[in-house]
Amino acid sequence: MKEILDAIRSADATSADFAALALPESYRAVTVRKDESAMFEGLATCDKDPRKSLHVEEVPLPELGPGEALVAVMASSVNYNSVWSSIFEPLPTFGFLERYGRLSPLTKRHDLPYHVIGSDLAGVVLRTGPGVNVWKAGDEVVAHCLSVELESSDGHNDTMLDPEQRIWGFETNFGGLAEIALVKSNQLMPKPDHLSWEEAAAPGLVNSTAYRQLVSRNGAGMKQGDNVLIWGASGGLGSYATQLALAGGANPVCVVSSEQKAGICRAMGAEAIIDRNAEGYAFWKDEDTQDPREWKRFGQRIRELTGGEDVDIVFEHPGRETFGASVYVTRKGGTIVTCASTSGYKHxxxxxxxxxxxxxxxGSHFANYREAWEANRLVVKGRIHPTLSRTYRLEETGQAAYDVHRNLHQGKVGVLCLAPEEGLGIRDPEFREKHVTAINRFRLPQEG
Structure with a gap:
């Protein structure tokens, strides 16, 4: 691994140099283990601890197949699907790997007693398999997490509709929380030159998800002037939805849970902000009964902030806790677009x-390649910025996932994989300087 890292950090290494590097027989990766998938049985979701289930261990390098690439991972990040994997909810991920393994002799590689998780990366291509022509060894890349086979006609209008559509590092093996990852070549996109490795790894999953959900015609099709209610507007998903709304000429109505998070939304440029804890919204009277009076009070508060207008779009992801209110406050003819249910699936x-x-x-789930590419293009152009708040070492991934599980974080949480320290990989410092305040915005409250 030292030779690989030296080549990445060298200013003179060529594609031929990378192609000539010897690949290791094994690498370090964050895993969950099949024989531990029942370890949290009987515990409430909130009591399940990712620090107990996530392991950093040496695993064999997977075989490289057609249309695939092996990537040296400089940095990755923690998404909520990594939390789900770590606490074996809603189901252990090994069922996904078993089903994928039955598809072909090549996919059988994924069906293992351990699962290398992680659905983001920024790094450098080491090898490409047969049939890969666009990417070559030495290319600096980020990866989106859509894995598709595209052997069915169903996926050729929108690859998210492919019957063999999966999320890499969650429903497939060899994910990004590792020193090396195996991806399909059509997951790769250019790394933004003005960002460090850990910054570049942060947007992938959440930025692409927010783009499809909010901007794409496959989602809400947001337009200029729309009022957009964004739950968790300073969080991993919501922070990108807030930026996309502002960049697209819409009016985000940001729902947050603290004054600190409200301050972050103001710093991004949002003006309409609701601190749901400070204002005491309780949409459920008890476990079984919602309170429509709270929906009405919430709707009145929204209209106070919008000049009397209801919201055109609700950016939904909390699920059970908020969904009744979301449906109520949406304007006549408006859209509730949902991509997750972090507070419960039964809405x-x-x-x-x-x-x-x-x-x-x-319903909106991740993004197709084109949507992910467009979302990444906005990052490359400095229109959308990473929302990285803190970075952990690979050995600390369990703690990183714990913090996300307990909502102790802001924005996105990064993980250094091969990168020995933060701040490496910046290729265009002049362009970066124009955006450095926005790039560091989510770090500022912790650094102050």
Whole structure:
């Protein structure tokens, strides 16, 4: 690994130099283990501790197949799917790997008693398999997490509809929380030159997800002037939705849970902000009963911030806790677009407010290659910025996942893999200087 890292840090290494590097037989990776998948049985979700289930261990280098690439991972990040993997919810991921392994002799590689997790990376291509022509050894890249086979016609209009669509590092093996990752070549995108490795690794999954959910015609199709209610507006997903709304001429109504998080939204340029804890919103009277009076109070507060208008779009991801309120406050003919259910999958809402007001609920899951590319292009151009708040070493991934699980973080949490320290990999410092305040925005509250 030292020779690989030396080549990456060298200013003179060529593609031929990278192609000539000897690959190691094994590498360090963050894993969950199949024989431990029942370790949290009987515990409430909040009591399940990723620090107990995530391991950093040496694993064999996987075989490189057609249309694939091996990437030296300089940095990765923790997404909520890594938390789900670590606490074996809603199901242990080994069922995903077993089903994928039955697809072909090549996919059988993924069905192992350990699962290398992680759905983001920034790094350097080491090898490409047969049929890869666009990318070569030495290319600096980021990866999005859509893995597709594209042997069915269903996926050729929108690859997210491919029947063999999977999320890399969650429903496939050899993910990004490791020193080396195996990806399909059509997951690769150019690394933004003005960002460090850890900054470049942060946007991938969440920025692409927010782009499809909010901007794409496959999601809400946001337009200029739209009022957009964004739950968790300073969080991993919401921080990108807030930026996309502002960059697209919409008016984000940012829902946060503290004054510190409200300050971050103001720093991004948002003006309409609701601190749900300070204002005491409680949408559920008890475990089984919602409180429509709180929906109404919430809607009135939104109209105070928008000049009397209801929201055109609700950017939904908390799920059960907020969904009834989301449906209620959306304007007539508006859209509730949902990509997750971090507070519970069984949503309840009053359907009268949906059908009689012609509202739409749209399901949105990650992004296709084109959407991910467009989202990354905005980062390359300095229109959208990383929301990295803290970086951990690979050995500390369990703690990083714990912090995300307990919502102790802001924005995104990064993980250094091969990178020995933060701040490496910046190729365009002049362009970076124009955006350095925005790049570091989520770090400022902790550094101050």
């Amino acid at each position: 309840e809402y009053d359907n009268r407010y949906l059908w009689m007001s012609l509202k739409k609920i749209v």
